Amino acid sequence: MLEKVNHIAIAVPDLAAAIATYRDTLGARVSAPQALPEHGVTVVFVELANTKVELLEPLGEASPIAAFLEKAPAGGMHHICYEVDDILAARDRLAASGARVLGDGNPKIGAHGKPVLFLHPKDFLGTLVELEQV
Amino acid sequence: MLEKVNHIAIAVPDLAAAIATYRDTLGARVSAPQALPEHGVTVVFVELANTKVELLEPLGEASPIAAFLEKAPAGGMHHICYEVDDILAARDRLAASGARVLGDGNPKIGAHGKPVLFLHPKDFLGTLVELEQV
Numbered sequence: 001m002l003e004k005v006n007h008i009a010i011a012v013p014d015l016a017a018a019i020a021t022y023r024d025t026l027g028a029r030v031s032a033p034q035a036l037p038e039h040g041v042t043v044v045f046v047e048l049a050n051t052k053v054e055l056l057e058p059l060g061e062a063s064p065i066a067a068f069l070e071k072a073p074a075g076g077m078h079h080i081c082y083e084v085d086d087i088l089a090a091r092d093r094l095a096a097s098g099a100r101v102l103g104d105g106n107p108k109i110g111a112h113g114k115p116v117l118f119l120h121p122k123d124f125l126g127t128l129v130e131l132e133q134v
Numbered sequence: 135m136l137e138k139v140n141h142i143a144i145a146v147p148d149l150a151a152a153i154a155t156y157r158d159t160l161g162a163r164v165s166a167p168q169a170l171p172e173h174g175v176t177v178v179f180v181e182l183a184n185t186k187v188e189l190l191e192p193l194g195e196a197s198p199i200a201a202f203l204e205k206a207p208a209g210g211m212h213h214i215c216y217e218v219d220d221i222l223a224a225r226d227r228l229a230a231s232g233a234r235v236l237g238d239g240n241p242k243i244g245a246h247g248k249p250v251l252f253l254h255p256k257d258f259l260g261t262l263v264e265l266e267q268v
Binding site: 046077 | 138142144162180183185187189206214227228255256259
């Protein structure tokens with residue numbers, strides 16, 4: 001069911017400082033920041049040869065990563081996103097196994113314009129898992 | 135400097151249950167467990183098309199992931215490993231920038247038989263970063 005790791009997301013309190021860390025200290029290629037007010041984040045992508053790291057900074061009043069950064073003010077690994085071929089088939093298989101899909105169970109259009117679902121960390125080894133149909 | 139994401143490591147309290155989650159629930163290919171007593175862990179790899187996820191269970195009395203699992207008993211994302219071409223050049227560049235390399239600053243032979251270094255999470259957005267020369 002899982003194909004590739006689409007991205008690993010890291011929540012950060014200060015995107016400019018995070019960009020400097022990845023671009024200048026670690027020598028990676030980093031995309032231009034994109035504000036996504038409908039998702040409550042500003043994002044950049046660290047572009048590796050085989051996948052990418054998404055750096056997320058809270059945007060607006062009700063950012064979905066605000067609570068995470070309250071617990072981890074310096075930042076930290078927030079979720080891992082796997083690509084699937086068929087997100088509805090994946091959801092149905094997961095629901096049948098008893099795993100919890102977050103929200104109302106219907107895919108939303110994610111930050112990359114593709115259908116995504118998030119899975120409950122308690123069912124996946126303490127890790128927030130995103131599935132993206134590519 | 136950073137080339138590929140070699141792996142994303144997830145610390146887990148129960149490797150058999152974690153294997154079942156990734157293999158049976160998520161439908162991924164999972165390697166056979168390897169006990170690495172010199173590293174204090176038993177590992178399996180979840181083999182994705184472009185990278186891998188390393189599931190780590192503590193092994194022995196002084197496992198380096200025991201403290202992590204005390205704080206996160208259900209498990210959680212533990213580190214991210216990037217490939218570099220030249221680990222000594224990478225270390226020297228990082229040290230010159232003021233970033234902290236863990237241990238004595240000399241690469242160790244990691245769980246995959248290759249030279250590795252770990253970087254201080256406080257210098258990298260709350261994320262433990264491993265560099266591996268491949």
